[in-house]
Amino acid sequence: MQPTIFLEYELKFTREYEKSLQGYLEKIKDESLQNIFTFTSKGIKARNYVGILRYKNYQFEILPKLIDKEKIETKEEQATILKNLLYMLSLTKKLDIKESEIAKISKSKNPFLEILIKIYANSLFECLKRFVPKNYVTEEDNLNFLKGKLLFSKHIIKNSVNQAKFYCQYDEFSENNLLNQLFYYVSRLLYFVSNDNENKRILKFITDFFCDIDFKKINIYKIRNLKLTRNQTAFQKPFDLAKMFLENSSIDMNQHKIKTISLLWDMNKLFEEFIFEFIRRNKDKINENLENNKIERIKYQKGKRLLYCEEANQHYGNTFVDIFLESKDRKFIIDTKYKINEGKFGEFANSDIFQMITYETIHNSQNAILIYPTIEKNKELMHKYKLCEDKNYEEDSNHYITTATIYFGENLQIEKQNLIERLSKILKETIN
Numbered sequence: 001m002q003p004t005i006f007l008e009y010e011l012k013f014t015r016e017y018e019k020s021l022q023g024y025l026e027k028i029k030d031e032s033l034q035n036i037f038t039f040t041s042k043g044i045k046a047r048n049y050v051g052i053l054r055y056k057n058y059q060f061e062i063l064p065k066l067i068d069k070e071k072i073e074t075k076e077e078q079a080t081i082l083k084n085l086l087y088m089l090s091l092t093k094k095l096d097i098k099e100s101e102i103a104k105i106s107k108s109k110n111p112f113l114e115i116l117i118k119i120y121a122n123s124l125f126e127c128l129k130r131f132v133p134k135n136y137v138t139e140e141d142n143l144n145f146l147k148g149k150l151l152f153s154k155h156i157i158k159n160s161v162n163q164a165k166f167y168c169q170y171d172e173f174s175e176n177n178l179l180n181q182l183f184y185y186v187s188r189l190l191y192f193v194s195n196d197n198e199n200k201r202i203l204k205f206i207t208d209f210f211c212d213i214d215f216k217k218i219n220i221y222k223i224r225n226l227k228l229t230r231n232q233t234a235f236q237k238p239f240d241l242a243k244m245f246l247e248n249s250s251i252d253m254n255q256h257k258i259k260t261i262s263l264l265w266d267m268n269k270l271f272e273e274f275i276f277e278f279i280r281r282n283k284d285k286i287n288e289n290l291e292n293n294k295i296e297r298i299k300y301q302k303g304k305r306l307l308y309c310e311e312a313n314q315h316y317g318n319t320f321v322d323i324f325l326e327s328k329d330r331k332f333i334i335d336t337k338y339k340i341n342e343g344k345f346g347e348f349a350n351s352d353i354f355q356m357i358t359y360e361t362i363h364n365s366q367n368a369i370l371i372y373p374t375i376e377k378n379k380e381l382m383h384k385y386k387l388c389e390d391k392n393y394e395e396d397s398n399h400y401i402t403t404a405t406i407y408f409g410e411n412l413q414i415e416k417q418n419l420i421e422r423l424s425k426i427l428k429e430t431i432n
Contacts, residue, residue: 048266049264051112051263052112052262054113054193054258054260061112063078063085064085066408080409082112083102083413084411086102087413089265091277092277094270095116095119096123101119102413114194117194118198118199120186121199121203122202124206124238127238128206130234133175133180133229133235134174134177137173137174138171140169141168141170142158144164144165146166148168148170150167150168151168176212179228179232180213181213181214181218182223182246183238184215185216187203187206187207188203188215189249189258190203190245220243223243248261248262248264249262267338271336273300275323275336275371278423279295279298283298288424289421289424290427291428293330295327295427298323298325300323301320302321303318306362321335321359323335323336324363327431330367331365332427337372339372340375341373343381352370357399360401366398366400367399367430367431368400369404369426370402370403370404371404372405373405374406374408375407376407377410379405379407380405380422381405382404382429383404384401387399387400387401404426406422
């Protein structure tokens with residue numbers, strides 16, 4: 001099944017399919033899915049979410065709107081967007097993918113869903129080649145000998161006639177544990193979802209390998225508190241992916257088939273986390289360009305109470321800054337806005353400026369930066385504004401707000417140095 005590829009806000013379905021999808025979402029009352037789509041008289045619109053949606057015989061890939069719409073038709077541009085999305089997901093730890101694997105994965109001609117299935121199947125296959133995770137599992141059975149502890153009430157019921165038996169509860173160090181049951185269940189479900197021959201071959205090997213494991217219906221609530229033991233940490237990657245598939249899928253329990261898959265990420269949050277992680281990991285290289293005002297501390301989602309009530313002796317009204325930076329003698333704030341910006345003078349929402357002035361005030365900072373993505377290289381611009389303090393607009397304020405755009409239309413992983421230089425320039429201009 002080849003997916004239909006869309007950018008955010010640009011999903012187009014048949015009217016019949018729209019009614020079917022809307023009816024399904026209303027029926028299951030899944031708020032996480034309902035919040036992703038807007039149903040209008042003109043059709044369905046996806047909000048700021050990217051990823052995969054599979055429902056009935058339709059599969060859709062929603063890619064970030066970080067490239068010129070006219071270029072999305074080319075396979076090369078689609079591959080660039082997919083690489084950037086994988087890079088952002090790996091850097092923010094939304095997906096456990098090594099940077100060295102991204103180029104190889106993104107070269108695949110398979111849909112994004114098949115790529116994720118491949119990552120899961122290969123990682124589990126590699127782990128199982130080393131050992132099979134075992135756990136102590138509590139068992140109950142009617143035995144010919146006493147083992148563990150005797151369950152007296154059940155023993156009386158079961159063995160009132162045959163007194164040579166003992167109904168016992170005992171711990172068995174077994175492969176037939178919840179972790180392996182999870183792997184078996186998810187692998188079997190994905191086998192029927194995948195259309196890739198190599199993926200099906202590996203998943204078939206895994207399900208055959210687990211043939212002695214009980215095939216049980218596993219739901220996310222059953223494994224929510226499941227923790228890997230110290231000896232099972234090698235299985236962390238396939239475990240996280242198995243949970244991801246289970247949590248983001250609607251499963252027909254009668255037929256043991258996945259009805260829908262919705263692996264979607266909020267681009268507002270992803271963009272914010274990516275900028276923070278990139279600055280944090282490349283802080284030393286960025287500092288090489290900052291001369292005397294090098295970054296010393298960086299904090300994500302720094303919170304501060306807005307109000308204090310003397311009567312109650314309590315602080316109220318939490319506020320959180322996206323990214324808070326400190327140099328030797330400066331504090332400055334970065335707030336990311338995931339909306340395409342052409343870099344023009346005054347191209348910002350008043351509400352964004354009010355927000356930044358509030359952040360500067362409560363965090364005792366004089367410098368704030370609004371970072372936007374842009375889809376064109378020549379619109380990678382920056383403007384510095386000074387806060388007017390009186391009605392005559394005299395320039396006597398020490399508070400500044402910088403708006404800056406960053407181009408995301410190139411391969412971020414390969415052109416990492418360009419992003420380092422761009423962020424360095426933004427920070428340098430803001431501090432000076």
